[in-house]
Amino acid sequence: MIRILLLDDHNIVRSGYRRLIDAEPDMCVAAEAATVDDAYAAARDTALDVAVVDLSLRGASGIEATRRILARSPGIRVLVLTMHDSPGFVTQAFRAGAMGYLTKSSDPGELIGGIRQVAAGRRVLSADVAQGVANAALEEDDLFSRLTPREFEVLRMAASGESPPRIALHMHLSHKTILNHLSAVRQKLDTETDFSLLRLAARHGLVELPTPSSVPC
Numbered sequence: 001m002i003r004i005l006l007l008d009d010h011n012i013v014r015s016g017y018r019r020l021i022d023a024e025p026d027m028c029v030a031a032e033a034a035t036v037d038d039a040y041a042a043a044r045d046t047a048l049d050v051a052v053v054d055l056s057l058r059g060a061s062g063i064e065a066t067r068r069i070l071a072r073s074p075g076i077r078v079l080v081l082t083m084h085d086s087p088g089f090v091t092q093a094f095r096a097g098a099m100g101y102l103t104k105s106s107d108p109g110e111l112i113g114g115i116r117q118v119a120a121g122r123r124v125l126s127a128d129v130a131q132g133v134a135n136a137a138l139e140e141d142d143l144f145s146r147l148t149p150r151e152f153e154v155l156r157m158a159a160s161g162e163s164p165p166r167i168a169l170h171m172h173l174s175h176k177t178i179l180n181h182l183s184a185v186r187q188k189l190d191t192e193t194d195f196s197l198l199r200l201a202a203r204h205g206l207v208e209l210p211t212p213s214s215v216p217c
Contacts, residue, residue, distance in 0.1 A: 002027035059170040086205035088144035096149040100124030159201035
């Protein structure tokens with residue numbers, strides 16, 4: 001029996017995944033979590049084989065969750081299931097230790113097959129992101145491959161509008177450490193200001209800048 005952790009901050013989404021997974025004779029949902037801290041606690045307290053992890057969470061993302069879960073329980077296999085198809089997210093998820101990466105546009109059967117694949121120690125990558133990853137590798141234009149997973153997470157949260165103290169709180173790090181990471185990110189990405197860093201993150205699909213029609217009067 002493959003014992004699975006579901007990490008997604010939407011209750012309805014988790015409920016749908018649970019019904020899909022529990023219908024399979026060789027797997028079951030052993031734990032659910034909505035935040036990185038909850039997922040870490042579940043990995044600590046529950047026997048698990050696979051963690052199905054969303055990247056878009058309140059606070060720290062699934063990349064940080066992957067890093068923390070595997071630091072505590074390296075035997076767990078992580079399968080990312082997310083809406084993000086940017087090569088930067090894919091690269092950093094695998095660097096953090098994920099075994100598989102599927103987008104939420106994948107068929108339900110791909111999720112079930114992906115769980116079985118990563119549980120067996122095999123890598124999985126959905127077809128809708130594979131081409132982008134290959135192109136980025138061939139063109140050597142994946143800027144974010146210069147960053148460590150932790151630096152990438154700090155960049156993502158800063159570009160999403162989180163202040164350094166809030167990032168420090170979410171990541172269980174000191175304020176000074178976050179500032180050091182931000183300094184390293186600016187240097188590696190050759191950006192001098194927060195605004196140029198935000199534009200770079202938006203251009204590569206890490207965050208969305210508000211459009212005039214989305215800004216309230």
